[in-house]
Amino acid sequence: xxxxxDLKYTEEHEWVLLEDGIVTVGITDFAQDSLGDxxxxxxxxxxxxxxxxxxxGVVESVKAVSDVYAPVxxxxxxxxxxxxxxxxxxxxxxxxxxxxxxxxxxxxxQVDDLMDAEQYQAFVEKE
Amino acid sequence: MLKxxxxxxxxxxLGARMVDFGGWEMPVQYRGVIEEHLAVRNxxxxxxxxxxxxxxxxxxxxxxxxxxxxxxxxxxxVNGQVQYSAMCYPHGGVVDDVTLYRFDQNHFxxxxxxxxxxxxxxxxEEVLEEGGFAGVTLRxxxxxxxxxxxxxxxxxxxxARLTATDLGKIAYYHFYEGLVGGVPAIISRTxxxxxxxxxxxxxxxAAEKLWDALLAAGEADGLVPVGLGARDTLRLEMKYALYGHxxxxxxxxxxxxxxxxxxxxxxxxxxxxxxxxxxxxGIPRRLVGFVMTEPGVPRADYPVLAxxxxxxxxxxxxxxxxxxxxxxxxxxxxxxxxxxxxxxxGIRSRQVGARVAHxxxxxxxx
Numbered sequence: 001x002x003x004x005x006d007l008k009y010t011e012e013h014e015w016v017l018l019e020d021g022i023v024t025v026g027i028t029d030f031a032q033d034s035l036g037d038x039x040x041x042x043x044x045x046x047x048x049x050x051x052x053x054x055x056x057g058v059v060e061s062v063k064a065v066s067d068v069y070a071p072v073x074x075x076x077x078x079x080x081x082x083x084x085x086x087x088x089x090x091x092x093x094x095x096x097x098x099x100x101x102x103x104x105x106x107x108x109x110q111v112d113d114l115m116d117a118e119q120y121q122a123f124v125e126k127e
Numbered sequence: 128m129l130k131x132x133x134x135x136x137x138x139x140x141l142g143a144r145m146v147d148f149g150g151w152e153m154p155v156q157y158r159g160v161i162e163e164h165l166a167v168r169n170x171x172x173x174x175x176x177x178x179x180x181x182x183x184x185x186x187x188x189x190x191x192x193x194x195x196x197x198x199x200x201x202x203x204x205v206n207g208q209v210q211y212s213a214m215c216y217p218h219g220g221v222v223d224d225v226t227l228y229r230f231d232q233n234h235f236x237x238x239x240x241x242x243x244x245x246x247x248x249x250x251x252e253e254v255l256e257e258g259g260f261a262g263v264t265l266r267x268x269x270x271x272x273x274x275x276x277x278x279x280x281x282x283x284x285x286x287a288r289l290t291a292t293d294l295g296k297i298a299y300y301h302f303y304e305g306l307v308g309g310v311p312a313i314i315s316r317t318x319x320x321x322x323x324x325x326x327x328x329x330x331x332x333a334a335e336k337l338w339d340a341l342l343a344a345g346e347a348d349g350l351v352p353v354g355l356g357a358r359d360t361l362r363l364e365m366k367y368a369l370y371g372h373x374x375x376x377x378x379x380x381x382x383x384x385x386x387x388x389x390x391x392x393x394x395x396x397x398x399x400x401x402x403x404x405x406x407x408x409g410i411p412r413r414l415v416g417f418v419m420t421e422p423g424v425p426r427a428d429y430p431v432l433a434x435x436x437x438x439x440x441x442x443x444x445x446x447x448x449x450x451x452x453x454x455x456x457x458x459x460x461x462x463x464x465x466x467x468x469x470x471x472x473g474i475r476s477r478q479v480g481a482r483v484a485h486x487x488x489x490x491x492x493x
Contacts (some may be wrong), residue, residue, distance in 0.1 A: 036144075036156060036159060036160055036356070037159050037160050037161045039161075040422070040423065040424045040446060040453075042475075058475070060424045060446070061160075062160040062161065062354055062356060062445060062446060062448070063155070063160065063359075065424075065426065084422060086284060110482060112357035
């Protein structure tokens with residue numbers, strides 16, 4: 001199970017990478033492993049406003065449907081166009097090729113409230 | 128406390144993800160549902176299905192009792208043959224779907240769904256008492272059998288390495304009592320995958336030994352352990368009914384597409400009158416298979432629409448690992464059941480296109 005040091009994490013098992021006021025969002029290695037084979041991903045359109053804590057998309061495995069929640073508020077500026085055709089990227093590369101959306105932050109302070117890798121790993125071990 | 132099969136420890140050693148399945152702690156997957164599914168279609172898979180129930184019917188009145196209890200015609204069975212059948216309530220709803228094994232005219236064995244064992248046994252006792260069937264004894268032997276399903280195109284070759292029984296002699300839906308790996312077993316050419324293969328019934332004490340022996344014998348052929356996740360996707364691709372989804376006390380076998388096992392020309396069986404009446408008046412709903420024509424994964428209980436009007440409900444759905452498209456089964460108004468009918472599936476806030484399809488969804492190999 002990987003917990004990259006440069007990312008921030010939510011209790012809903014999303015990860016966030018902050019670069020120049022834009023965050024990239026995906027689901028964690030732990031989340032993809034728990035879900036099993038991902039077969040479908042539903043993403044918002046570019047330009048959608050998302051709100052911290054509200055669902056912005058859906059990841060479906062063979063057996064289960066899971067909402068994905070926005071870790072921060074802001075505008076969706078890019079979505080991963082590869083996911084609709086190759087949703088298994090979420091399983092094979094959760095932190096890189098399997099990223100889901102990029103959000104331009106409207107409240108930059110929100111990222112500071114998220115867990116770091118060490119905290120998230122401890123959180124997962126308790127689950 | 129969840130019930131466990133004799134292979135519980137073996138599953139955990141193999142790293143299976145265990146889930147609560149109708150009160151049983153069962154493996155849902157070992158390495159991944161899709162990989163396991165494709166292994167069964169292309170090579171072979173081994174399933175622990177020891178949670179299934181076995182109820183034995185013996186005695187002089189056994190045949191008459193079974194004819195009254197079940198919707199299929201047990202008179203068609205010869206010794207060593209298996210029949211897919213169902214038990215109905217008087218109103219035509221389904222108590223359970225079953226496979227029926229005939230050893231001889233006075234000795235039958237039912238294989239029933241795990242979650243229904245107690246309910247089925249109680250129902251059989253009730254029918255037995257009320258029906259005045261002399262000389263029939265019922266025994267719930269579920270704890271005396273472990274059950275494995277070896278399924279897939281390589282199943283014959285793998286099993287042949289562990290038995291002297293001539294498997295070529297066992298026709299589809301027939302069985303033979305022989306030794307497998309030195310263990311006395313019922314070897315039955317049945318299954319729930321459409322991929323061909325066998326189901327084996329034997330003493331629980333031998334379960335780990337036989338499980339390990341089969342996995343070792345099939346390793347070179349690509350045999351893998353398979354969990355309930357892939358069991359569900361495999362059966363769905365074949366349009367095989369799952370109790371609690373396609374069958375229930377609220378769904379008749381005629382609605383569920385099981386008219387082929389419902390022998391209304393039999394003089395009498397429980398539920399017959401209600402089913403004859405339903406057939407005369409017109410079957411209101413039909414179970415159909417559908418394929419998504421737009422991206423989306425159908426799931427049980429999602430609404431089915433036609434032209435914006437709700438016409439039914441999804442009973443089972445998944446992303447087909449073989450076809451890589453969303454497939455499902457739905458109970459819909461009979462007028463919307465023809466192959467080619469355009470439907471919409473209500474997936475969250477969207478109405479997603481689907482079309483009634485020919486079933487089975489994949490070509491059968493059994």
